Amino acid sequence: MNTANQRLFNQTNKESKLVEQEVRRDDIGFGTKLTDSHSRLINQDGTFNIVRVNSSLWDRLNVYNRLITMGWIQFLSWLLVFYVTANTLFAEVYMLAGADSLKAADDKVLYSPFWKCFFFSSQTLTTVGYGHISPDSFLTSSIAAFESMMGLLAFALATGLLYGRFSRPMAHIRFSKQAVFAPYLDVNGWMFRIINTRANQLINLEVSVSMSRVEPKSDGALSRKYYNLSLERNKVSFFPTNWTLVHPITEHSPLYGCTPEDLEQSDTEFLVSVQALDDTFMQNVHTRFSYRYNEVKWAQKFRPMFDGSEQTPVRLDLDKLDETEEAPLN
Amino acid sequence: MNTANQRLFNQTNKESKLVEQEVRRDDIGFGTKLTDSHSRLINQDGTFNIVRVNSSLWDRLNVYNRLITMGWIQFLSWLLVFYVTANTLFAEVYMLAGADSLKAADDKVLYSPFWKCFFFSSQTLTTVGYGHISPDSFLTSSIAAFESMMGLLAFALATGLLYGRFSRPMAHIRFSKQAVFAPYLDVNGWMFRIINTRANQLINLEVSVSMSRVEPKSDGALSRKYYNLSLERNKVSFFPTNWTLVHPITEHSPLYGCTPEDLEQSDTEFLVSVQALDDTFMQNVHTRFSYRYNEVKWAQKFRPMFDGSEQTPVRLDLDKLDETEEAPLN
Amino acid sequence: MNTANQRLFNQTNKESKLVEQEVRRDDIGFGTKLTDSHSRLINQDGTFNIVRVNSSLWDRLNVYNRLITMGWIQFLSWLLVFYVTANTLFAEVYMLAGADSLKAADDKVLYSPFWKCFFFSSQTLTTVGYGHISPDSFLTSSIAAFESMMGLLAFALATGLLYGRFSRPMAHIRFSKQAVFAPYLDVNGWMFRIINTRANQLINLEVSVSMSRVEPKSDGALSRKYYNLSLERNKVSFFPTNWTLVHPITEHSPLYGCTPEDLEQSDTEFLVSVQALDDTFMQNVHTRFSYRYNEVKWAQKFRPMFDGSEQTPVRLDLDKLDETEEAPLN
Amino acid sequence: MNTANQRLFNQTNKESKLVEQEVRRDDIGFGTKLTDSHSRLINQDGTFNIVRVNSSLWDRLNVYNRLITMGWIQFLSWLLVFYVTANTLFAEVYMLAGADSLKAADDKVLYSPFWKCFFFSSQTLTTVGYGHISPDSFLTSSIAAFESMMGLLAFALATGLLYGRFSRPMAHIRFSKQAVFAPYLDVNGWMFRIINTRANQLINLEVSVSMSRVEPKSDGALSRKYYNLSLERNKVSFFPTNWTLVHPITEHSPLYGCTPEDLEQSDTEFLVSVQALDDTFMQNVHTRFSYRYNEVKWAQKFRPMFDGSEQTPVRLDLDKLDETEEAPLN
Known part of the structure; x- marks a missing residue:
């Protein structure tokens, strides 16, 4: 620490008129540096005209806030994308675990192994579980048990967001x-x-x-x-x-x-x-x-x-x- | 812009007594124009006696607010209507996709193709999925996967509204x-x-x-x-x-x-x-x-x-x- | 209207000292009439020592508040009672509609018609829907479609209350x-x-x-x-x-x-x-x-x-x- | 009661200067006794540097608050632990009730009685209910009916907590x-x-x-x-x-x-x-x-x-x- 500064405050700055002036100055939070006259401070949709750089990935994603404030079409599209992606991923996992160990009531031509796994996954994720396709090995049973739990949790987030958006109080x-x-x-x-x-x-x-x-x-x-x-x-x-x-x-x-x-x-x-x-x-x-x-x-x-x-x-x-x-x- | 108005404020309207009077006037938000003595301002149920014209369809529907504030019988009726309608629509879609590709455990006389589709739809929408009727083609499997997802989302809204109504704080x-x-x-x-x-x-x-x-x-x-x-x-x-x-x-x-x-x-x-x-x-x-x-x-x-x-x-x-x-x- | 009262306020009650005194009096909402010295105003659990008579049935039930504030054992018991009662009622309905039209995978001796209906009902209400018992007539299919919808709604209330109780903010x-x-x-x-x-x-x-x-x-x-x-x-x-x-x-x-x-x-x-x-x-x-x-x-x-x-x-x-x-x- | 104290307040302590001073003293809630200079009052994560002894088990567990504020990995691990434990417990119960009375579509070597019970439990708890394993006695049917209800309630808590954590407002x-x-x-x-x-x-x-x-x-x-x-x-x-x-x-x-x-x-x-x-x-x-x-x-x-x-x-x-x-x- 700089010992030269130890004299600090030994001077008699009693009352400072400048401080008093500054305290009385109105400032709503933008500061005094934004003097560029080509841009507005608040856009007409209520957002601010500022860009953040070097924020962390997580802060930039800002997942919850973004999912709440995006448009409805965008939101529903994301849900669909997520649903299809999750089913595809789990279908691949079932394929790796052996598509044969998912027993289907009867195997039509149409049921390619991948689609059998895919539809089994969708029936597990949504917990609809018809049972015409069912896990028939320890491995696939375990994966299915895990997937159904994940499905409940993931849909809880999805439906929570859906209702949160729907019931969000807004000043119209x-x-x-x-x-x-x-x-x-x-x-x-x-x-x-x-x-x-x-x-x-x-x-x-x-x-x-x-x-x-x-x-x-x-x-x-x-x-x-x-x-x-x-x-x-x-x-x-x-x-x-x-x-x-x-x-x-x-x-x-x-x-x-x-x-x-x-x-x-x-x-x-x-x-x-x-x-x-x-x-x-x-x-x-x-x-x-x-x-x-x-x-x-x-x-x-x-x-x-x-x-x-x-x-x-x-x-x-x-x-x-x-x-x-x-x-x-x- | 009217240049004649550029003189604006050059006159010395220093303090205005009228402004001061106006500031002190009590007004709770109805304004001074409602002088028609045949109507009351606030109905005894707390609503206001005003009609809006030319508001947008969405604003007039005001879905969320209406679903929360309508009577219980009306609310439950709407749920039932929605449920039956959704099942009917999906039943029609399954009919188009071919009712035959929904395989039923055994076909009693009673099971007309439409009702088979209808009940399969209801079992999918609620994710009860008995499995005595099951999708047996790529197309019907896909529709069912989509319907079960829609079912989870739609019931999330319905149950969210139900609980929102039930738990809504009210001054009794x-x-x-x-x-x-x-x-x-x-x-x-x-x-x-x-x-x-x-x-x-x-x-x-x-x-x-x-x-x-x-x-x-x-x-x-x-x-x-x-x-x-x-x-x-x-x-x-x-x-x-x-x-x-x-x-x-x-x-x-x-x-x-x-x-x-x-x-x-x-x-x-x-x-x-x-x-x-x-x-x-x-x-x-x-x-x-x-x-x-x-x-x-x-x-x-x-x-x-x-x-x-x-x-x-x-x-x-x-x-x-x-x-x-x-x-x-x- | 009593014309004798039209003279009202014609007297010159300018400032009233009694009114001024009354305005300054502290009162937290109990009024001045509770002078019975044998009872306390606030019980140590924070409730008030007042009884309401002639309140409406609905106000006396006060369902939501009561379900939130009752003890946990009482709450969970009510849930169980409700679940068993609902299943019993629906089982009776299925009995009336014909227990035979609920087809079970195979009929063990143990499966008395009532219990078959009862367990089918529970599998429908919770949407678990194994499918080893399934509705096999138009009537039972319709009842099951209705019951699964009711199940979703009723469990939404139950789980909403459960989480509401669990997350209720309390000053410990x-x-x-x-x-x-x-x-x-x-x-x-x-x-x-x-x-x-x-x-x-x-x-x-x-x-x-x-x-x-x-x-x-x-x-x-x-x-x-x-x-x-x-x-x-x-x-x-x-x-x-x-x-x-x-x-x-x-x-x-x-x-x-x-x-x-x-x-x-x-x-x-x-x-x-x-x-x-x-x-x-x-x-x-x-x-x-x-x-x-x-x-x-x-x-x-x-x-x-x-x-x-x-x-x-x-x-x-x-x-x-x-x-x-x-x-x-x- | 000590009669010697009945003289209380008979002295003329009119205005107390000490009281006035004390009232003006700033105190944000920590009191004046924490003078140990080796510890800070507020940790940089916003928690306080105080330990409670002799608090009740329930207060020490502080379940809800802890589940909301713990890290995500810890939270999801607890969910998984709970899910596996619950399934294991119910599997043991089904074993006691007789694993034979859970009828599986066909018994592969892999299906040891325990794992059959375990996977049946997981399919019941999540209400996925494929039906390729189904309860075939009064006892197992009753346990399954109870388990599916418990599953709905338990997952309601889990998903409520999940969404509560996800949507919790935080000042970033x-x-x-x-x-x-x-x-x-x-x-x-x-x-x-x-x-x-x-x-x-x-x-x-x-x-x-x-x-x-x-x-x-x-x-x-x-x-x-x-x-x-x-x-x-x-x-x-x-x-x-x-x-x-x-x-x-x-x-x-x-x-x-x-x-x-x-x-x-x-x-x-x-x-x-x-x-x-x-x-x-x-x-x-x-x-x-x-x-x-x-x-x-x-x-x-x-x-x-x-x-x-x-x-x-x-x-x-x-x-x-x-x-x-x-x-x-x-």
Whole structure:
């Protein structure tokens, strides 16, 4: 250890103003180094625009998470591939152990030794076990005993994943494709709109919006800064209809006095995070979205989503989510 | 982009009083547009009185949520329908592949080719696989291998749903059918009463009550407003007996000075939301209820639910939940 | 509606001091009516001392909760009873449908028709399906197809319950059998001690203690009152060893100046509630305990639970949990 | 009860300054007695350095927790051992009941009575039930009926555990092997660095750091004290890249003015606790880590983990997590 450093802290750094400033700085977890203006931070599907290198094979595979989040067709295809592969492997093992020692009720021409082993394997793996093919030696009996156990375990994983995917709580929230700058009371506001596309209820919704932009530091170097945008209302108990979220642009807003050009030059991105409780099993759900500067319309306001008819109950038209109309700003 | 709007925010809208007012306004998520006085917002079963149009087929089906929340008879019927349909379909496939290649131990008259295929399918789908009928060609063996895999997956969904329904945490809370205006200490109070109908414990109960009514705005147009009603006590650790929730009507209450006619004309609805922890697995449970103006009794108070006997332990009579008696208001 | 009540609230009940008092009163959910001094509120196993009458059959059965919380022997016995009963019922059905139409490989004397049906049923219900007995008519094939489906569903419930019970998160916290009044710093304290009996970690423990006692109201009638007892420390991040919880008896304590006789006469009960996170799956666990006045020792302090040896790592002797020694009070 | 103690609390211990001090003392749950400087409190794998004696057999086995947390190879070996043992036991039972009453399709030399019973048992336990061996007496039929039921229950536990292990939410957070004392703004800071090694998102991370060290009390006896270290930022919404946690060493820090020798003599240990939400199923995850005095480098700072290339998207090199370079302290 460097003895020259033993003097450490003997200086009287009492209170540090820089530390206090730093503590108050908003940062949602991306840091200040991401100043490349050609890429967005959060993709519109909620994933992050970061690549990991040198992670371990296991971490890169990330098996469980991947099997839960991949598409349904991909998932079912993997199941089928796995099933056929497992049967093929076990069929080869039975072939090695002697296909003759699998006794079939009667041997049609069709039953080539390989396919006999293959179908015996499938009947063992799924524990269907018709018995028209049966193991007839110590070796094949042992392999079959092992395979049926493996089959139970493997299908437990497969069916667990299947049900996990099926029952996974998700916020079926659709965001308006574009955010808008619209007049709001006697000022203007930055707004976007969300709906719950499903009939199952989301309760206790909470929304937070951060704005991220690249700003020059005092030494001229670019640095990414984050601002939490206060919302007119960031929490509701129920979410039965649509909800327009409004950030009022008053003097306190970091957007105060901004022009469209400012947004573009500073590579502005609006990061939205929504948390809620799914009413069915009272599970937390979470979803992310982002609007970049070119996904924000100026001087437009959202049109109502109720279809205007006098019918009861009230009818909410989901197709109108993205509809806006001109509205001169204040 | 409209260059005329580039002047945006150059005006000095410093602090906006309207924005401050709006931020303070209570809103539980319904918005201000629902002023139709012929319908209630929350049905007494806790669902919302809103219809969605133009939602996607998948969102309208909402399969998982629907299968969890439908009645038991409906659920079991769907299972049976699905089982019979799947067997019929696979039976047709085996018929196409040649019913002869399913070898049965012996062919009684009763075994029409279709029913042989049908029962073979059912024995494969459930993996019971007696083997008195067995696949005897490459094609039928392959179909059977596929069907047994499908059977495992499909029954995993069915049994997962079955157990999910069975173990779903629910707040078995019964609300008194009517709320009352009753004398409370030296003022009056708006009250309702709840009980836990089950012996399993609910802990850390939290209740919130919102009142919603239609009020004329300054320009005369009707607008729905929301008020959070403060309760004398909105949180308890345990819930072993009944609990009467009381909103004291002091000067601060939006109900101060109200008459029954006022409630009716303003289409008043009381929205109740209860959250708790089910002690069995420490899961969150949530339930909603609402009282409309015509479900509120005036000058009545709840009668005690203990049966008055001197027995030990204390006996709580659930049938007395709705019992009230006249009580002149203060 | 009583028109005489329309005058409601026209009086000027501005602020009510009684309401303010009532709001500040501690109540953990038992109410003020339970003043019978012969029974405790919370049994030492954490259940409540209340009986419900007139609850519905379904609520009284409370099937799921009961199957989860009953003892293991009882649970497994119910499974066995259910399995034998189901097989007997289906055996009767097969008998009605004609035992002859269940074809057995060969009919030993031993195979009485009933037992043939019974064992066929068990082989169908568990989907083991050897096939040495097989359905040989349309009717029995249909029943078997139905039974195998029922078997899958019923065993899904049984195994779901089994695993639910096995994996149910529980706080394996043992409470000292007695609480003590002991000297604490320069005052005295009411103390009890807890340990985690398992090696799996509980984190973020939070303990709250309420004292309940019967007190005369201003009119002389008895009423049960509740006091939250402040603890010297009510929250810890980790719980690797024992933890002695201390309520310091300063002037602010409702126990200040109490004698053992006071505790007895006022039927004092200390209600303890512990919440924590089980580290294995990060699930919430909760446990309750209570000490009545006769389970509190005076002028005793707990002896250390470390076995005093100089060994590493530190050894915690669980048998010493209840050991106390005389300690004169301050 | 000792009547001499009835005078209890009659003295006027009004406010106790000692009690107030004690209440303010930081303690994360280890107590003050662990002053042995040769052992750490938290092992680097997050377990605690404590041994329990005299716990009950059941508590020591701690079956469920152990089966969930043991290694995969160990777990699968236990499954295999259990499977073979169960089959052996049932095989013995069938032997006792008479191996002859298990009828095999044809008896090859290979089929010794024991192995016939053994393989029949395995085919029953897994419900594969080929049927080429089948029970042919009342006794063996009954045992087989019982075994198939046991098989379903036992495999339900095994597969439940398997899936529980597979789907168990874990914080795949890697900590830098060493913490550092590095210059930070105009003061110095104690720092460590973490990364998420997986692509699945952790959100709402919260980190807390406690420092524990042995200090002499006023009477000279050693006592372990705990300090909560304030962090420049202890909460972020997202965790897509690396995160360097900084405790600024200002006058308020218990590390202010410390030398490496101080840390060693006082057996200083830094305890880190991280909580987060796994985005996949919105489950809480938690992880612990600790740095002892000899795992802290002086006058070193972490090097950036971005690989510096101008590529898009940003590339994070996980191998650089532990890289530090000399940096003279302020």
